[in-house]
Amino acid sequence: MVLEAFANVLNPVCLGLIWFGTMLGIIFGSVPGLSATMAVVLFLPMTFKMDPTRGIALLVGLYMGGISGGLISAILLKIPGTPSSISTVFDGGPMAEKGEAGKALGVGILYSFIGSVIGIIALAFISPLLAKVCLLFSAADYFGVAVFSLTIIAALSGKDMLNGLIAGLIGLALSMVGMAPIDAQIRYTFGNYQLLNGFEITVLLIGVFAVTDIILAGFGRKTLSASFQKKKWHLKGYGITMKEFVQQIPNVIISSIIGIGIGILPGIGGSTAGLIAYTTEKSRSKYPEKFGTGIIDGVIASESANNAVIGGSLVPLLCMGIPGNTVAAVFLGGLLVHGISPGPLIFDKNGAVVYGIYIALLVSSIFMLIFERLGLPIFAKLLDIPKHILLPIIMVMCCVGAFSSNSRVFDVKCVLFFALLGLFFKAFKIPSTPLIIGFILGSMFEENLRQALQASHGSWAVFVQRPICLCFLIAAVVFCTLTVRKNLKEKKAAEAAGEQFDTSEEEG
């Protein structure tokens, strides 16, 4: 079966399709507003008439390229091309500003590849075991996961925890708009039927991260041309020395494991994986204060985690038919279209296709490593475009991206709403990242809370009686306490040193 899979994949047509898919995926991933999901959705109909292995190979390439491509705009434009790359912005952006765009891109690409390969190995060898563990999770356990993930807000709030909480709570509130889970009750739509499905995450990201910056450029237009300097960059290999590579081994292993774990848990996805890995590495680091100022550790944590999600998300998808995230759900549709029914029997019924997926993923990650690296001079050229020309172009692409997410103009208008919200945040020194975390985790938090309470007939004891949930809740309390303690310690140290500690300062 394995040999058959090799023969099916390692032929010119299939390899060409994987290359084409990876290349297009990178383009979709790199353009803000376009996404891996969109790439897989748009090219899914093209695979209908193909042989299953070839069709799936094209989708695999799009998925892999789409997730990885997000790092390009995250680093060069400080705008995450896909939600998975949010945390890449934190250090990738400052690195580019320091003239290390090439190094950030090189490192990002290399560790995307390493994260992907670790994810694929996990998928191929430990998937049945992990799938069994995942089967033990109940709604209460997922609620525990959501609560733990929400505590990331504490770590990402910068020096003012209250401002971080405000942002996180607004994110949660925004996720309440539209039809509620469980009973489809309509909430906070104020009679607007366009809001029935709630806000799109892509639209929120475009508005808060991209368009707000364009408006701010308008406010600072007098210094726009003066502040713009062509970034010089030099890159040898992948921009990392052997010493740095060895130093980063624990980081990449931990981040990839986080990515695989998050990928396996349904409904979370690459953005949360990147954020958790980034925060974990920051907490683990000997120099946490350098995070956000442009160091490779942050880029490595984010990129290895969000690419490891790919392998992780395919574990429950193939073994149980449960998609780990949106793009995996679309991928599931692709498998079904080709007559492949995911489940425990998939290895018996479609073994050759499953092994073909493993091989296609591996080939695609190699293509990604080569193509993105070779294309670096072209991608980095984006920085040479003057901002007064580049920003309006980005704005148009953002509007197109927002429109194409649902083919409706309403989403384009929402972009402006979120851009103004982002502006409000800037004016009041409120960090934007907790807003995104709150928004992403809102529905998961509510759905599992209500499901767990329904199953326990309204008893809240269910959350402490389930060992998995209890572990996550304890971890959440410990993590939150440690972060608050650390913040207070830093504040006292700053005050003792006679430095001004502005509690309203935004995170770095």
Place this chain on the structure above:
Amino acid sequence: MTNKIRDIICSVIMLAFGTMMIVVAKDIPNKLGDKDVGSGYVPTFIGICILIVAVSKLVLAITNKKPSANQKIKWTSDSLGGFGTIALMAVYMLTFEKVGFIIASVVYLFVQMMILSDKTNRKPVLFAIIAVALPVAVEALFVYAIKMPLPVGYLGFGG
């Protein structure tokens, strides 16, 4: 405006927002009765959390006697450029559907580039070429390659 006033304004806005969340959540019916906590439960919880955070922030802001609290925030931004950009974006997004993607984008791109540029780097001819070429290329990509038409507007331009 001082840092203190800014924090007080922020707290008051959040108090109003939290109250709105709770008031609206009160009217959300519980379809499943005793079997479920209802769709208004979590929004009410979030609203209460917002009120708690807002009150804490307000109290901290009022009682803050550090010199930095009364430090004035200097407004050095270019209001015309900023508000002009917001107004232009609003017009672009509102006319996106009515006049179509191509025309709206051509006008937006040209005017936005003019607003953001200064006398030294203002090149109207180059701006005009980019303003026309980009929307046409994007339209061609979406219509012919991706098969996803963009708004053509009442004038039926593009598509």
